[in-house]
Amino acid sequence: MNSASSKAIFGLTALTGASFVGWVAGVQYSLRTRNLHPAKRDDRLVVSENVRSMPGLPLFGTVSAASPILPSNGDVPEMGSKFSTVTASRISQIMKYGFPGHDTIRSYEDFVLSYDRRNRVAHWVFEHFNKEMLRSNENAVDRSKCEFKPDESIHPYFRSQNTDYKGSGYDRGHLAAAGNHKRHQTHVQQTFLLSNMAPQVGPGFNRNSWNRLEKYVRRLADAYKEVYVCTGPLYLPKIESDGKKYVRYEVIGSNHVAVPTHFYKIVVCETHRSELEMEAFVMPNVPIDDATPLQNFRVPPDTVERAAGLLFFDNISRDKLTRINGKKLK
Template sequence: MVHASKIILRVTAFTGAGLGGWFAGKHFERQQYLNDEKDNRASIFSNVNIKNMPCLPIFGTVSAATPIVPAENQADMGAKLSVQGSRISQIMKYGFPGLDNVRSFDDYVISYDRRNRVAHWVFEHLTKERVKPNKLVDRSKCEFTPDKSIHPFFRSENSDYKGSGYDRGHLAAAGNHKLEQTHIEQTFFLSNMAPQVGRGFNRDSWNRLEKYVRTLTNVYKDVYVCTGPLYLPKREADGKKYVKYEVIGNNHVAVPTHFYKIVVGETEDHKLEMEAFVMPNAPIDDKAPLKNFQVPPESIERAAGLLFFDRIAREKLNKVNGKSVCS
């Protein structure tokens, strides 16, 4: 009996030592990974003076699909700032709506929702010169491409859309990025897409809204555009409200119930005017005026859980949805 007890104690001791070693190893691996991550972030931002980088998030991180190369001397925010960093600063001049999985491309910035496989928001900066068609840019050469900067667990694929009955609808409109071939091609990353009803919406009313936004570059020297999905509640037969939306494909890409677009135009004399739109992801009568879809900007903020253009005090806006703002 005593001999048996000794054997049990020895087995227990060896088992405990083995488990302890395994946990210690896993802890070491995790710590090493975190240290590597810390070192990587430190190397990326080692030459960046964050305080001098306007509109970059301080408490979040920007994971750039196209890397941001910091300038040698951040004190001069002019020509010495990298082209990519300078462009991001232009696009995000009036603030980030949120800091979840922010990625930057050459001509737009995106916050990606890994759970729904659709962006939270996409930000663009348009001018008359930037939306002017370039004869060397050919949209027909563009292909819908999975965004490899997104972890494969969370990205959408073309196969998700195949046979779904939905279009791969642009959030950053391809027509807004015809300055360079690379710019328009980057709008075809699937991270910039959302499932949209085709006829009556994506190809019609939503397209009208995109074209309208481009015409605003004839009115304002700078046009800032934020676009994204909404998942709005609907009252069911039992009298209760539910948020219900379809998912498509093996990756369960969420089909938004609505889409929003918030636009800020800046005049030559620096006056700011805002327009906010929400459209249902459904066929819409093409004769319906776009004004029918204008809503108070704060209603979108509440629904999306985001604050848009938070660097602009509302009392600084000259107009909202075409109406003068009382001081």
């Protein structure tokens, strides 16, 4: 390992401690042991071993851009019309009075999100833009007129409110960045809905390093034909003094809005030759030295998928990607 890589590894280790580096190291260790000893697989996300002996950051891995496992016809099992009819009838009977929840997707004019009603923060937010879309319509758009507002499309039980953030010490941090949606006033205003917000540390994070990451992603539109971005929160485990793993996070306000421990951005860029490249970033929700290179926060996309419980860009086969985190695959 060269000295530059060592500095990057230990720089990020100092920033995130066992919480993040331990998580990544655990995943990498799990993947290695699973490949070497299938009978002794270890699915831990955090390990108690010395994280400095494990792979550090930046790390390069594979992206688990997979589709759900379905029968060959992509539909329900082929077991006869009688079975299907009986099954449908039984499901209808069981769920006669409604499903507890399947209403999580919200489509706005210029972005889409999946809302976590328990934590009052989105699971993920998806954006798409190119160079032309990022051109500001200065005659029609005025960000100063935007106001943070509760999202009335969310059931009142599950909405976050401005009062939850007041006095909390946290910023209302955009997931879909306002700077990505400057073509129409409605577009930028919708990014100020609280369903698009998460509690973020202000100085050193939301106003600094996270903002640097947002600007970096926007600049990708200068070099690529199309840019697709998925952003969201993570709640990562940490090994504590008793040697056990815990997921601990603060909640704020009367609605108990969750404060994520980390945030991720997964980016897919389409070149002018229709090639696809991917980058994945995870940042701890803490003050970060502005001198820390963004490349220090690159992680293997599959580790984010495992931690978030999500498959990102699952319509893209892995063999369609030409680069991951800047590393050429073909």
